[in-house]
Amino acid sequence: VTNTEYGALPAVQITAADGSQATVSLFGAHLLSWKTGDGKERLFVSAQTPLDGSKAIRGGVPVIFPQFNVRGPGLRHGFARVSTWRLTGSGGDGGQSFLEFGLNQNDLAPEHAQAWPHAFELTLRFTLHGDALDAQFTVHNSGAQAFPFGLALHTYYDVGQLAATSISGLQHMRCTDHHNETLTQEHPALHFTEKLDRLYQSTPTLTLNTANATLRLEQQGFDNWVVWNPGQDDARALVDLADDEYLRFVCIEPACADQRPLAAGAKWTGKHRIAAD
Numbered sequence: 001v002t003n004t005e006y007g008a009l010p011a012v013q014i015t016a017a018d019g020s021q022a023t024v025s026l027f028g029a030h031l032l033s034w035k036t037g038d039g040k041e042r043l044f045v046s047a048q049t050p051l052d053g054s055k056a057i058r059g060g061v062p063v064i065f066p067q068f069n070v071r072g073p074g075l076r077h078g079f080a081r082v083s084t085w086r087l088t089g090s091g092g093d094g095g096q097s098f099l100e101f102g103l104n105q106n107d108l109a110p111e112h113a114q115a116w117p118h119a120f121e122l123t124l125r126f127t128l129h130g131d132a133l134d135a136q137f138t139v140h141n142s143g144a145q146a147f148p149f150g151l152a153l154h155t156y157y158d159v160g161q162l163a164a165t166s167i168s169g170l171q172h173m174r175c176t177d178h179h180n181e182t183l184t185q186e187h188p189a190l191h192f193t194e195k196l197d198r199l200y201q202s203t204p205t206l207t208l209n210t211a212n213a214t215l216r217l218e219q220q221g222f223d224n225w226v227v228w229n230p231g232q233d234d235a236r237a238l239v240d241l242a243d244d245e246y247l248r249f250v251c252i253e254p255a256c257a258d259q260r261p262l263a264a265g266a267k268w269t270g271k272h273r274i275a276a277d
């Protein structure tokens with residue numbers, strides 16, 4: 001493990017035997033960069049994002065917990081992405097390398113701990129192996145009462161050219177769009193021709209096709225896939241995104257968008273694998 005800095009943020013970096021590399025900021029346990037063994041960057045980070053802990057990072061993989069967007073009573077998209085996590089483990093063998101991060105109620109800023117007064121332990125482990133990146137996310141209710149939670153791994157992919165990008169694996173699936181209307185995906189491939197903000201039920205596998213790459217996305221344990229690109233108008237309204245940067249990324253997020261209960265002592269685990277061809 002190498003200690004490094006990303007902007008003004010302390011970060012840690014691992015490099016696997018094949019040269020693939022992951023860089024994670026302790027602020028948010030936020031994966032900022034994932035390069036495959038060929039040196040190709042797979043994630044998008046906005047050139048205009050603050051990198052000083054004053055605000056959530058626009059790009060990479062924001063960790064959303066305990067609430068997805070405004071689907072709950074608390075902070076939009078939760079406090080995990082604006083909290084400082086602990087590095088709880090690292091290592092590797094036989095071509096694998098991992099970094100593990102933890103966050104519990106004692107790590108929170110007082111206003112977040114007061115607004116969400118539960119005992120919990122989050123564990124997020126990123127593992128590099130071959131041309132794949134695994135994320136394993138565990139929520140442990142370490143208190144004496146059940147609590148509700150929602151979450152997501154809000155992954156921003158660098159797609160190069162939005163117009164040449166599509167997602168397959170969603171055909172015939174029901175989803176709700178940003179008008180909260182329910183529709184069925186008719187086309188085998190989902191293309192990005194305007195703002196898109198959709199919540200699908202989860203499936204085990206999706207494929208992201210871009211001009212230069214194919215990525216296979218797999219999940220276990222999550223309820224939904226969220227697909228987002230802000231389009232031109234919403235992108236202009238985002239101060240931490242340059243006006244034309246929406247043409248370079250899509251978000252595809254394994255999520256539990258609706259709040260679900262976790263019993264006292266119980267654990268929830270979700271797994272996400274991104275595999276490059």
Ligand code: TA6
Binds near residue numbers: 076154197227251
């Ligand atoms: O995941 C999609 C979404 O919830 C959108 O509705 C969208 O506005 C976005 O995430 C980004 O949210 P943020 O709080 O990071 O500006």
